[in-house]
């Protein structure tokens with residue numbers, strides 16, 4: 001992650017803290033009113049969070065930073081006032097690492113395909129009994145399970161290496177009762193794409209160049225490679241599907 005957003009977020013917090021706490025000190029020195037200390041502190045911290053979220057957005061931070069800026073002052077004071085033990089941070093860190101494993105080590109964050117996108121992919125599947133589909137980095141298994149439920153004539157595979165996401169998607173598959181799906185703990189790099197009719201991925205710009213080369217050299221004639229949102233430098237897609245969803249998803253299609 002770039003350091004600039006963190007510096008901007010810190011700047012927003014400092015400005016907000018100065019304005020809110022400075023303003024409150026000034027007000028209390030001139031006006032005489034009594035508020036219980038805990039209520040006053042909670043109010044000021046909430047005020048700092050709201051102002052920091054607004055200032056951070058004005059400074060150009062992405063929308064999701066507003067949520068971080070909003071809760072940060074309150075969260076830090078809870079940690080400080082309640083003497084939260086160190087193991088809680090270690091446990092939270094390990095949990096986050098298990099889920100966001102590939103964000104930390106592979107430059108691929110976790111976000112999930114929505115239902116409109118899954119429906120669009122369903123419409124792209126060929127009418128072929130025994131059809132093979134794979135989701136490279138299947139996250140919570142959403143696309144695999146959605147498609148397997150709608151196409152009992154096909155075989156749907158999800159592969160994943162983030163331990164937390166693998167366990168989640170495996171459990172969803174295991175207790176979902178879909179016999180034509182499988183979830184494998186496998187890295188994309190070592191997984192042969194030769195058997196598949198349709199390969200789907202929703203990753204990030206980082207792996208796209210090597211993944212496309214791998215797909216081109218391994219996928220069979222007549223197969224379809226679909227990338228959600230991420231193009232391949234110097235390799236324009238054969239077709240672009242615009243999904244009618246809120247994030248204006250684009251599916252990039254290459255036919256081999």
Ligand SMILES: C[S@@+](CC[C@H](N)C(=O)[O-])C[C@H]1O[C@@H](n2cnc3c(N)ncnc32)[C@H](O)[C@@H]1O
Nearest residue numbers: 102108111112113137138139160161162187188
């Ligand atoms: C953006 S999420 C997409 C999840 C799912 N495909 C969906 O559309 O809902 C990308 C997933 O790919 C996984 N991933 C990233 N690099 C991987 C790799 N080299 N091997 C296996 N999984 C990977 C991540 O752990 C993450 O769960």
